[in-house]
Amino acid sequence: MEFNDLIPEFLVSDLSASERFYVEDLGFKELFRRDGFIFLSFNETQLMLTQLQGSSWVNGDIEAPFGRGVNLTYKVTANWLSALKVDEESLFLPLEKESYKTGETMTVVEQLIVKDPDGYLIRFLCQQNG
Numbered sequence: 001m002e003f004n005d006l007i008p009e010f011l012v013s014d015l016s017a018s019e020r021f022y023v024e025d026l027g028f029k030e031l032f033r034r035d036g037f038i039f040l041s042f043n044e045t046q047l048m049l050t051q052l053q054g055s056s057w058v059n060g061d062i063e064a065p066f067g068r069g070v071n072l073t074y075k076v077t078a079n080w081l082s083a084l085k086v087d088e089e090s091l092f093l094p095l096e097k098e099s100y101k102t103g104e105t106m107t108v109v110e111q112l113i114v115k116d117p118d119g120y121l122i123r124f125l126c127q128q129n130g
Contacts, residue, residue, distance in 0.1 A: 001031065008072060009048035010120055011055055011062065017117045018049050025086055026114070026122070042074055065119020073123040081110055081126045090114045092121055097128075 012018040019038055022028040028040040028047065036051035052062065081095065093113035099106050111125040 011052040067120035071121035
């Protein structure tokens, strides 16, 4: 197995709930697991989920919602984005079309943001032009 250059790792309060969310709801694939840990992939990206209790990688107090100030963005197809079904509680930002100035041009994207069971924000976007 080849590791990506950058692999985010989320500490989670309930590994089973996070697994259901990422695998069943969002379509991530499990690459491997061990006790208290799951390694996932989505398209060409990778994500690690680690059970918070028992983790030695905690450098301060952790309280909900987790991941404040950090969000991940995944590039997806328009078909995938329109087919995504998440419950109202998980939806942080409904599907929208947004334009961003990128240098001298404007880039148009369709995007939505979901929050996982611990409050981490995940943005899915489909680039329309650029």
